[in-house]
Amino acid sequence: MAAPIISAKAMKFTRITVDPAACTGKPCIRDLRFPVSRLLGLLAARQTPEEILKAYPYLEPADIDEALRYAASLAEDEAIELAG
Numbered sequence: 001m002a003a004p005i006i007s008a009k010a011m012k013f014t015r016i017t018v019d020p021a022a023c024t025g026k027p028c029i030r031d032l033r034f035p036v037s038r039l040l041g042l043l044a045a046r047q048t049p050e051e052i053l054k055a056y057p058y059l060e061p062a063d064i065d066e067a068l069r070y071a072a073s074l075a076e077d078e079a080i081e082l083a084g
Helices: 035-046 049-055 061-077
Strands: 003-006 012-018
Touching: 012 061, 035 049, 035 061, 049 061
Parallel strands: none
Antiparallel strands: 003 012
């Protein structure tokens, strides 16, 4: 079983796991082999949480909440150079 991710800020994500043997080590939702990036991509494509939960009944609302918190945590640590 994969271990939960702990960010640099020590925020614990209990619903997001990383297993080198699953999904090439990408962060996944609860060992389901459902990458966090896929869930975030669905949200970015304007699918509602309700639509996502209907299409993927094994996901739970808390999975979506934690994926968004995880993305916010990553963005907090990122620095990007703006073109201009």
